[in-house]
Amino acid sequence: NAGLDKAVAWLEPLKEANPSISYADLYTLGGVVAIRTLGGPEVPWRAGRVDSMSPSDVTPDGRLPGADNGSYEKDSGHLRDVFYRMGFDDQEIVALSGAHALGRCHADASGFVGKWTPTPTTFNNLYFVVLKNNAWEEGCVKGETCKNHQYRDVEGQ
The missing domain is CATH 1.10.420.10 (Peroxidase, domain 2)
Known part of the structure; x- marks a missing residue:
């Protein structure tokens, strides 16, 4: 997710203007809106995700596929x-x-x-x-x- 900081920074003013929305809801809603804006399908979305500051609640790094393994x-x-x-x-x-x-x-x-x-x-x-x-x-x-x-x-x- 290198480069994700740009999207996070772009959404931060929305979070500041709407402090009651969780970051988890904001980011998933941003994805749903982006898909629709770019001509994709309408994706159902519901609010209710809760943010956590505990490292044990976060998926460990290395769970997503690498870009190149050589062949x-x-x-x-x-x-x-x-x-x-x-x-x-x-x-x-x-x-x-x-x-x-x-x-x-x-x-x-x-x-x-x-x-x-x-x-x-x-x-x-x-x-x-x-x-x-x-x-x-x-x-x-x-x-x-x-x-x-x-x-x-x-x-x-």
């Missing part, structure tokens, strides 16, 4: 290990991966560079279309400097 076999196995542990099946893992249609990689946050689709501010299925239909090669996106091993399409995007 397809290691990456796919790692994804399955992580998400199976949380009760997800392969279909649900693929559905969650569709969130990559939004946003981009930032070198300062992850060491990776570039957007995943030509429309990074639109909620759609282009992540899967691009992944399946484009030809890929090792290398950084044209005009960028990579810190990590990554792939780009043969057009350099």
Whole structure:
């Protein structure tokens, strides 16, 4: 979640103006509003989450998948290990991966560079279309400097 501090800072004025909402509710509501604003489905949402300051109530670091384990076999196995542990099946893992249609990689946050689709501010299925239909090669996106091993399409995007 490197880079999440920007979203947190953006939501802080809303928290100050509405002190009765928990941070947990504010952040989840922000996600629901973002999905809808970017053309995604209407996601049901209910208030009632309670914030906690106890470290024992927080999920330990390292429970989410890493970005690169060196090979397809290691990456796919790692994804399955992580998400199976949380009760997800392969279909649900693929559905969650569709969130990559939004946003981009930032070198300062992850060491990776570039957007995943030509429309990074639109909620759609282009992540899967691009992944399946484009030809890929090792290398950084044209005009960028990579810190990590990554792939780009043969057009350099």
